[in-house]
Amino acid sequence: MLALESVSAGYGRLAALRDVTLEVRRGELVCLLGANGAGKSTTLKTISGLLAPRSGRVVFDGEAISGLAAPAIVRRGIAHCPEGRRVFPYLTVEENLRIGAWTRRDGVAAELDAVVAHFPILGERRRQAAGTLSGGEQQMLAIGRALMSRPRLLLLDEPSLGLAPAAADATFRIVGDIRDRGTTVLMVEQNAYAALRMADRAYVMETGRITLAGAARDLLRDEHVRRAYLGG
Amino acid sequence: MEALLQHLLNGLVLGGTYALLGIGLTLIFGLMHVVNFAHGEFYTLGAYLTFAALALLGVPFFLGLALAILGGGLLGAAGERVLLRPLRGESIDTTMLVTIGLWIVLQNGELLVWGGVAKSIPHPFPTAPIVLGPVSVAPLRLFVMAAVLALIAGAHLLIHRTPLGTAMRATFQDHDTAALMGIDTGRIHTLTFALGSSLAAAAGALLGPIFLVYPSMGDLASLKAFSVVILGGLGNFAGAALGGLLLGVAEELGAGYVSSGYRDAVGFVIIILVLLFRPSGLFARAERVG
Ligand SMILES: Nc1ncnc2c1ncn2[C@@H]1O[C@H](COP(=O)(O)OP(=O)(O)OP(=O)(O)O)[C@@H](O)[C@H]1O
Numbered sequence A: 001m002l003a004l005e006s007v008s009a010g011y012g013r014l015a016a017l018r019d020v021t022l023e024v025r026r027g028e029l030v031c032l033l034g035a036n037g038a039g040k041s042t043t044l045k046t047i048s049g050l051l052a053p054r055s056g057r058v059v060f061d062g063e064a065i066s067g068l069a070a071p072a073i074v075r076r077g078i079a080h081c082p083e084g085r086r087v088f089p090y091l092t093v094e095e096n097l098r099i100g101a102w103t104r105r106d107g108v109a110a111e112l113d114a115v116v117a118h119f120p121i122l123g124e125r126r127r128q129a130a131g132t133l134s135g136g137e138q139q140m141l142a143i144g145r146a147l148m149s150r151p152r153l154l155l156l157d158e159p160s161l162g163l164a165p166a167a168a169d170a171t172f173r174i175v176g177d178i179r180d181r182g183t184t185v186l187m188v189e190q191n192a193y194a195a196l197r198m199a200d201r202a203y204v205m206e207t208g209r210i211t212l213a214g215a216a217r218d219l220l221r222d223e224h225v226r227r228a229y230l231g232g
Numbered sequence B: 001m002e003a004l005l006q007h008l009l010n011g012l013v014l015g016g017t018y019a020l021l022g023i024g025l026t027l028i029f030g031l032m033h034v035v036n037f038a039h040g041e042f043y044t045l046g047a048y049l050t051f052a053a054l055a056l057l058g059v060p061f062f063l064g065l066a067l068a069i070l071g072g073g074l075l076g077a078a079g080e081r082v083l084l085r086p087l088r089g090e091s092i093d094t095t096m097l098v099t100i101g102l103w104i105v106l107q108n109g110e111l112l113v114w115g116g117v118a119k120s121i122p123h124p125f126p127t128a129p130i131v132l133g134p135v136s137v138a139p140l141r142l143f144v145m146a147a148v149l150a151l152i153a154g155a156h157l158l159i160h161r162t163p164l165g166t167a168m169r170a171t172f173q174d175h176d177t178a179a180l181m182g183i184d185t186g187r188i189h190t191l192t193f194a195l196g197s198s199l200a201a202a203a204g205a206l207l208g209p210i211f212l213v214y215p216s217m218g219d220l221a222s223l224k225a226f227s228v229v230i231l232g233g234l235g236n237f238a239g240a241a242l243g244g245l246l247l248g249v250a251e252e253l254g255a256g257y258v259s260s261g262y263r264d265a266v267g268f269v270i271i272i273l274v275l276l277f278r279p280s281g282l283f284a285r286a287e288r289v290g
């Protein structure tokens, strides 16, 4: 469904991605692991069009999408739920959700009902400014907002970042649900153990390169992964 | 007492147009961070377009006003697209120099086209004032007040109640994330600048028939607009509306009770006091647009 072919990208003179090649197949939950600054967020930004690759191609459904602007890429069916949640703080919860469906003309009300049914807390806080929600609630909102575009591929950047354990668990359950209902997911996570337990496959990134790839359950047993990302 | 009511009424007419100027600028300066020295030129443009439509082309009054507002919006859109879009991401100083250039070009353009002699705009309202109890008001002023209220309400609804308005607010709260939602943020910048400019043009089109129209009339309008934005707090829609009304009323009271020569001074004294004691604006606690 999605493939990165030798993608390099960076900021100014800094090279953040070197020759990254990875693949996500329809229906999979794939996770991308790596230390701080490894280039995980940069990878997602390159897919969603916030950053144009310097070389290489991003292919989605058989067509090159690298070089398209972010709005064109959402329209193709890729939603990017960015690191740090990035809800619009002065918009209400409902406005945040509706703006997630900006690329769609019809079915917005039904989608809104579906998302609220999935995240009842968002229904209760409908008219409240998003900036006043707790971290966990903001994460639900960010994910719900991304779902409003009815993506076929969902990019999630560290959904458990900064959340208390209970909220992080709830978030992972939601990610599992989303995959089970047929949306393909590419997820960046610091919590490697939780991510590998639910993922189908995983990639490990170090200083801008993919250094390891494989089935999630194999990586859980891999010596290097255990030492570097699972704490022993 | 009667004099006071009369001053208040006059102040509301003037203040309403200040509010339009200020709301326009709070979108451009408060949200887009463009220090737009040319803002007052859109006010001038609105007045001259009204003059051209009514006095030269003989267009009906209300259609003339609508055309002037539309013209201000179109020129604003063109200015943003051609001059500012290439500078997106540059420092605020760079765009400031560009708007100073635009200010000079537009003002001298007006001078070239219309000459320096002030023009008056014909209007269809009877000149005999309507007497409402203790106060009297010219029908034209009453119309201006109603039109200002309608425009403020319309702009408010557009920004706070429509999908386009939500997209504007989202864009200026978080640019990258707005793009991730599929919003064409470049288009939002152009539309927001156009909306701000058309509100300035509306103020000029409405005040034009009350006062006279001359090429440098926009200078004072720019100054008032910045004052209103400071009074209301950057990017604060309701603040700009209230700030405009407050400034208009204060000036009218100052002119009435102190001396008409001090009209503009009153406004600046208020601004200085606000900057000293409430630098984030009188209405800083009110909700920001973005
Ligand atoms: N906007 C930016 N401008 C300049 N450099 C950046 C920018 N964003 C990231 N970088 C740099 O690019 C490299 C990769 O950053 P990236 O955000 O992709 O890392 P990450 O793997 O997501 O890390 P983290 O786990 O901390 O989120 C880092 O060296 C970072 O400093």
Ligand SMILES: [Mg+2]
Binding pocket: A040, A041, A042, A083, A157
């Ligand atoms: Mg990151």
